[in-house]
Amino acid sequence: MLSKLADSTPAMPGLMLASAAGSDSQRTLYPYVTGTSVVGIKYKDGILLAADMGGSYGSTLRYKTVERMKPVGKHSIIGASGELSDFQEIMRYLDELILNDNMWDDGNSLGPKEVLNYLTRVMYNRRNKFNPLWNSLVLGGIKNGKKYLGTVSMIGVHYEDNHVATGFGNHLARPILRDEWHDDMTFEEGVKLLEKCMRVLLYRDRSAVNKLQFHSETLINVNDKLLLLSTAFEWLSKMPKFYTHKQIAKITEEGVTISQPYSLKTFWGFSAFQNPTVGAEGSW
Amino acid sequence: MCRTCVAIAGADYCVIAADTRMSTGYSILTRDYSKIIQLADKSVMASSGFQADVRALQKVLAARHLIYQHQHNKQMSCPAMAQLLSNTLYYKRFFPYYAFNVLGGLDSEGKGCVFTYDAVGSYERVGYSAQGSGSTLITPFLDNQLKSPSPLLLPAKDAVTPLSESEAIDLVKTCFASATERDIYTGDKLEILVLNASGIRREYMELRKD
DSSP, rough: OHHHHHHHHHOOOOHHHHHHHGGGSSOSSOOOEEEEEEEEEEEETTTEEEEEEEEEETTEEEESOOOOEEETTTTEEEEEEEEEEHHHHHHHHHHHHHHHHHHHHSOOOOOOOHHHHHHHHHHHHHTTOOOOOOOEEEEEEEEEHHHHHEOOOOTTOEEEEEEEOOHHHHHHHHHHHHHHHOTTOOOHHHHHHHHHHHHHHHOOOOTTOOEEEEEEEEEOHHHEEEEEEHHHHHHHOOOOOOOOOOOOEEEETEEEEEEEOOOOOOOOOOOOSTTTTTTSOOOO | BBEEEEEEESSSEEEEEEEEEEEETTTEESSSOEEEEEEEEEEEEEEEOHHHHHHHHHHHHHHHHHHHHHHSSSSSOHHHHHHHHHHHHHHTTOOOOOOOEEEEEEOOOOOOOEEETTTOOEEEEEEEEEEETTHHHHHHHHHHHHHHHTTTOOOOOOOOOOHHHHHHHHHHHHHHHHHHHOOTTTTTTEEEEEEETEEEEEEEEEEOOO
């Protein structure tokens, strides 16, 4: 009977058999624990990535200390939105990729463009098998002085640009970046711009949490690294009671720097919010 | 998704053009994405459609061309590449590459040739072609300007345009400027490749960004 079904619909015999055998449980149908937007920009010395540390379970903001950005090899950082377990799977693939690359021991190492190309092939092939890795990935890095920032989605669509974002970031952050991004921004300008984007996302994306991580990949010297860390601590000490974690990580040609988590200052004191019922008799 | 491409064949040149916008739904993903790839010395392909499939198709063709070069010690001619593209597309007849291609180049006599395809590989050599979302706006205009002879005529009349190279380029620029006005998916920047006896040349033109 099963083989008859397969013959009569030559289009996707594998799929027919799989569903008929009840193995829909073997494919990704929808995501469960998800991360929201990742935003990335190129700046003078390299790449800056920002993402919050939230993992939502549907409409519940379930996990608030999820690192959605990780360094990859010597030259790159990956940021992921979407299904977090699939991101962990992707990290396993990348660990294997980097391990094999190191085992060659030939003085060469995979740069960000190569890593993103590998990921694009992985995402596309999984999509073709109707079993996608439900993620949108941002990959940035710097190798031999050349900056690279690109992204790939769960269906394998990929592109590179001076600024990228996933999910809601495409709608809320990209317009800001299109307006205000320019070549050769300094680190401080870059962080300020990303903070502006993340603040808008915090206000308007219901799955965002006020606990952010920044990753940067740069070409600067050790003193600046120290400056970054101390700035992060300064921000930390000025944090109001309802803390939110934002981490800034910097990857330079010399290595990865990840700052302590810190939070964004937000303002909710608009007069219209203060006594919302004052104009509406009988309301509560 | 990538959206509009055009190619025009001339007596001794070929013009292939595509916009550089990549969009999904109502969002623009990037304004600077090239849809044109040079597959061989004298073959250039422009594709619109689903970007991931287009990219995979480009890689398959590039790999096949490399193998051909190793086996035959020469570049693939444009008509040969045209047949290869058709076969590659039909190979996935039951899970197609969602790609709408135009292949442009010079044939073995040095005359311009343009081949136009659907997503599953049916193809035809023509004097000019447009594919993608802007094609419905561009094709009628090209029909009017290039006065394509009826394919029913006997003896068959050559569809290659008598226009000069610079006239053809201007025509292409006009096509895209017009398509950009009315098609939301077309715009940002126009990339034009010109193939002729002296080699290959790239030109860019800004388009409306809205």
